[in-house]
Amino acid sequence: MNKRFLTIAAALSMGVALTACSGGGSEEKTGGSSVANADKPLVWYNRQPSNSSTGELDMDALNFNKDTYYVGFDANQGAELQGQMIKDYIEKNIDTLDRNGDGVIGYVLAIGDVGHNDSIARTRGVRKALGTAVEKDGEIVSDPAGINNDGKSKNVQDGSLEINGKTYTVRELASQEMKNSSGATWDAATAGNTIGTWTASFGEEVDVVASNNDGMGMSMFNAWSKENKVPTFGYDANSDAVAAIAEGYGGTISQHADVQAYLTLRVLRNALDGVDIDTGIGTKDDAGNVLTDDVYTYNKDQRSYYALNVAVTADNYKDFLDSTVTYAPVSNQLGEKDHAKKSVWLNIYNASDNFLSSTYQPLLEKYDDLLNLDVEYIGGDGQTESNITNRLGNPDKYDAFAINMVKTDNAASYTGILK
Template identity: 25%
Template sequence: MKRTTSFFAMILAPALLLSGCGQGRQAPTVRVGVALYDQSDTFISTVTQQLEQLFQEEEQLRGIKINVSLADGRSSQSVQNEQVDRFLDQGYDIICVNIVDRTAAAVIVDKAQGAQVPVIFFNREPVEEDLRRWEGAYYVGSKADRAGILQGQLVLDAWREDPARLDRSGDGVLQYVMLEGEAGHQDTLLRTEYSIQTLTAGGLSSEKLQSATANWQRGQASARMTQWLEQLGGAIEAVFANNDDMALGAIDACLAAGMTAEELPFIVGVDATPPALEAVAAGTLKGTVRNDAAGQARSIVDLSCALLDGQSASSAVTLEDGKYVWLAYTAVTAENLEQFRQAQ
């Protein structure tokens, strides 16, 4: 990147001069554009809230104005491309992108490079070749296969502890259904694959009764689960959901069908969103995998400030392969729930 001088220092100097002259003029503004794939997604909303809070703290610390502008792509890559174009055309200083289509990052990277504006992708990982097109492009997120492994381990541990709790049919085989995110999305594929692979590696036989795409959405998951309950009844012993919103949708369907919390299948999700943690506390969600929203937001802000300060990215965050900031997943159950609820 060509930005070698501290951007914060460049804008802060005239602000100090103005205050010294007693003109009462406002300090200059740093503009941060945040392009979201879908702002209604519970996890993305949580990350966004954390981002806004942390940038406000930086604003107070530095004595300048940091303007964070959010744009909702509404699950359309063409809409998101237009939003990124507006950020660049209006001279934004850094852009953060939760990309709609992970295979479409090249266009955004090339435009950011042309404008010499750093771009930080987060939570939805671009194709590696696209990210490597320019040194000013980075990614902050978590490895999707690890989420699948931990989710599978939650079920495997519960089976080993008390097989009868899950094995309602008594056949020694776990009958499950799978609620999947977007078709073809990397998180969908890896979370699905590795959750079941973990069961197999642990010696647990399993049988998939049904699987369907619910696009990360609670309502769609509830509709799917309602259909399966009508078809399969009590044969469903476990529900794997690629995220918490879909897990909560499955719970909604079960409760609407008249089940008590004790009668629900063993349902697990991913993200550890606030509503999901409440469901764990209630005993309807048996476990989830914490996707570190606060950690992602903190890394994005630290990386943004380092780049605007003219510092190397590695001075602010731990980078892997010069491009990636990886946050760890953590399994959440009723036993360790409180530490995560307190961290909200």
């Protein structure tokens, strides 16, 4: 298999695109017919083409051709689940949670990317569950509160929880987007540094740490929360975060990466085979692969597949310790006779992203074998699309494409190359 994950350093030394399978020319033979690049199967994954300011889906990108789809997870369902998980933990552990006994449950929130739909949904989910949300134009405000230990921010309000006959105030003490000096968002190192800054000023007021993902959550846990025995909640069910639940990490959300990774490559496989898109998804394929409707949903209008989420807590974390195990119902090998080997160009927006590099890519690498796909993995720097698109210099060489944008607004940076 040609599974070369290209580091940024290697890309800089080598310059442009790397070789994969198949010949050149503006068109190529795929499945016995001549296919233009603009007509080749395309899947957007993990970052749904959309307006980063309004969240409106980019339907031009989602309808780029008849074989274009998006694969992700149900962001709103997962966000609500995370918020409820945190609320449940507070209610169950209230006797030991209010560290300074002031009757205020204070939490801090690490925001991944203020313009990312998933980040927006998770911020809203936490605020809604804890009663700290304020609305503007009918939507919960997802902007950072900044420093708010005085409770005066306009982006949040004080909530309240009645537990065991006592009313507690809930306050978002601080929140900010975790962006580094180079512009990369969801930055774990920034989160680790920020928790130090916050707690140096009002550490005794912090009773809960919440994060839009486990990468930032674990950075804060290791930097401060673990030693101070403050529960930290993340999202993604990364292996290190799940293991840390035994050491006091509060919990995380599994977005069924095993199902997402399968769907990412399965929709391409089906398009390349010229079979119904539901094959091996809602309908059993010739190898017996099939998903049940309790692990995914499909929105036809949005041309989008969404995996459903599961809360991972102290009650069930042992079932999630290895996040790179393929999902058993769709782990059957396809026969190469009926499913000929095809080449796929696939990028990961940031080679340093914890979830994508330690969970998603290892799953993809297992599924590409099962689905007879020769995938070339391209790792970006998390900052610019050009760092990635410069390595798609010859799309003629590939049968299909799987794209993970740096910014959700930038679908045209990729489709422009394929037209």
